[in-house]
Amino acid sequence: MDNRIAIIGDIHGCIEELRELHAKIVAEGVDAIYHLGDLVDRGPDSPAVVQFCRKNRILGVMGNHESSLLSLLDKSRSPHFDTEAVSQAKSERMKILAKLKSDDLTYLKALPKLHLLESHQTVLVHGGLWPGRELWQQDRSILYLQVINPSRPHEIRWTSKFGEYSLEQSRAEGYAPWAELYDGPQRIIYGHTVFEEPQILGNTVGVDTGCVFGGKLTAVLLPDLRFISVKAGKAYALRKAGYEGES
Numbered sequence: 001m002d003n004r005i006a007i008i009g010d011i012h013g014c015i016e017e018l019r020e021l022h023a024k025i026v027a028e029g030v031d032a033i034y035h036l037g038d039l040v041d042r043g044p045d046s047p048a049v050v051q052f053c054r055k056n057r058i059l060g061v062m063g064n065h066e067s068s069l070l071s072l073l074d075k076s077r078s079p080h081f082d083t084e085a086v087s088q089a090k091s092e093r094m095k096i097l098a099k100l101k102s103d104d105l106t107y108l109k110a111l112p113k114l115h116l117l118e119s120h121q122t123v124l125v126h127g128g129l130w131p132g133r134e135l136w137q138q139d140r141s142i143l144y145l146q147v148i149n150p151s152r153p154h155e156i157r158w159t160s161k162f163g164e165y166s167l168e169q170s171r172a173e174g175y176a177p178w179a180e181l182y183d184g185p186q187r188i189i190y191g192h193t194v195f196e197e198p199q200i201l202g203n204t205v206g207v208d209t210g211c212v213f214g215g216k217l218t219a220v221l222l223p224d225l226r227f228i229s230v231k232a233g234k235a236y237a238l239r240k241a242g243y244e245g246e247s
């Protein structure tokens, strides 16, 4: 098994920052590099990020944005009424799809929803894991998981729909960030929830430091649990309260 591993947080089309971080990771002499999903959407060049990951043999897991992108290829899905924000996101995604080669699509479709690094007793997942469930019992909601209520196992609440559900209100109703509830044996490394700095809580490590929003792109190195990051060139997207503030 690979010993020294780097895992990169949400990239969201930030190709320049990815190139820079990748060079730093390579200089560390790692055996394998993984990403945590959400390669695409929001940032300057999503197709270039997918192609870079494929060509550099970066492995990874699926993010909710890859899942949404690939769902546009499923012609069997019946049309539904879209809000303006949803149809705008869709037209941006059609442009991304038009630039992807068939090898890129094969790469994206093959991304698993979680990955177990057995030699490190570590699980990679985009959103998070349901506490108290075995890995094989985790469903596709783990691509989106943020704030949960263990007594309502099929309901996920976005932290970022401020005004609709504030974190404080969610807590009062029995919800909490999944990482606060997780007490499983494996270390979980995840993205999707944006933190200013990498977030270690118990056996969980959040590494989405909001590059596309003007933060930084972070990788965690195993086994030493050391972080390296590069600053975003600028804020490529605005974090809006009330609209899909998840990453």
Ligand SMILES: [Mn+2]
Pocket (backbone or CB within 6 Å): 038, 063, 064, 065, 126, 191, 192, 246, 247
């Ligand atoms: Mn996400």
